[in-house]
Amino acid sequence: MEMVQAKELVYEYEKRDDEGNVIGMNRAVDGVDIDVKPGQFVAILGHNGSGKSTLAKHINAILVPTGGTMWVNGVDTKNPDELMHVRQSAGMVFQNPDNQIIGTVVEEDVGFGPENLGVPTDEIWTRVEESLKAVGMLEYRTHSPNKLSGGQKQRVAIAGVIAMEPKCIVLDEPTAMLDPNGRKEVISTVQELRKKKQVTVILITHYMEEVIDADQVYVMDGGHIVMHGTPREIFSQVKELKKYRLDVPQVTMLAEELRNRGLDIPRGILRREELVRYVTELKEKEEKSHVN
């Protein structure tokens, strides 16, 4: 069974003028199919306003489709009786942690989710501790969240979701405000969770570097899925991506630049080690041909 599956998903809302009269319909998501298998790491890319956040909000039934269907862990999100089930299966982390932190002390905030799920008190504390440890915020457990920096708050928000032990975590630009180490830490935390607990991860991001380990990448534009493939397949198409206001990792761009300047390097290089290997091999070849 798929962890998350969308079939011809449409989300349409009414556009209104100042007086509240309907002046038209807007399709934020238009006929989207996605399949996410349990334990997969799936990335969704797309420019601001391409519909990716709207799509993401369907995964834990904040929004329900106006057309087509979204199944989460086999459950149709349109079924109101299954709402709690859907929300327990899929946890969501948003871009702005200020909108999702409610506790006055870090550990209370993290405990809020499991408490709502009716987890026994002893276990709540175990989960709180584990989750805070996983995001590197354990030493702040008794601090007030509003005294934390943006990056620290975001890690607390992630801990809050982890504490509910969902099968699937949807992260909507979780690293937009973090420094390089914070970004690395959040991404590797998410990866760890995936390996240790087989959590399915759906990551929405504007940082192309965060996507290179994904099992599959979806690119959205105008509410549609316009590209779908492995990171290598996607990042091989530099021009196509730029058309959709996106980018490629800096290493991929450097490889592309070297290719344009005549070096025989394949498209879709994702990692530094790969490019170093190609460049040094070419250099060795060149030296040999000089000797001959």
Added chain:
Amino acid sequence: MSIKLENLNYTYSPGNAYEKHALKNVNLEIPHGQFVGIIGHTGSGKSTLIQHLNGLMKATSGALYYDGKNIYDEGYDMKALRSQVGLVFQYPEHQLFEVDVLTDVCFGPKNQGLSEEECLKRAKEALELVEFPEKYYHQSPFELSGGQKRRAAIAGVLAMKPKVLVLDEPTAGLDPKGRDDILDQIERLHKETGMTVILVSHSMEDIARYVERIIVMNHGEKLFDGMPKEVFAHYKELEQVGLAAPQVTYMMHDLKAQGMDVRTDVTTIEEAADEIMRCFHD
């Protein structure tokens, strides 16, 4: 029009449990017209630092000279300082509030006491500077895309004609094209108007591409201060304080370690490509 900080200290919540020495003896001089980048991990003091530059926060001790005058002297005209040093906060679009874009951009100059006519002129100039499309001038700022909102918000500060423009993470949350567009525009503004630009960013790649000088903050102290090449040469120390060098800088170090004769003080894609190609044309 230089900005000079002398032994600047700032302590949050002094005397209570959350006391935090956020700026420690910062000494710094930014001459007029420079394009400066400030980097530092979250909580390193960069936002605290920039909020001192227009007197929004007052140092616990030390002096801040703007154009040779200590802004902490009695009778210093803080209002004048604030129109000279324009501060664009993180997510500045959260501060948009007026009924339409043009009125919103007029808010700053209106507060400076300028006539309505002058305000409108300034607002239009500012919107043109950030290449904000004229057809949206009379639209509600809340109906704009993320990139356009941010442009409108930056225009709101530019309309006050500051001599110094300070931007705290102006590209946070924007898509890659939006990021490039905003930074290209800031660069052009810097070139065309000659204003001082101080850019706080978490993207080492962006910083390397645009600024002429980098100031690295760590635990409230100035850790490094120099040209991008000089600062990113300390990539190991930068990693220890939660930062990094641009990917291409690492790439050059890797190539060097593999025995290729390349320079490692490279910080942009173009420089890296030039340097690698040089090895092949020898």
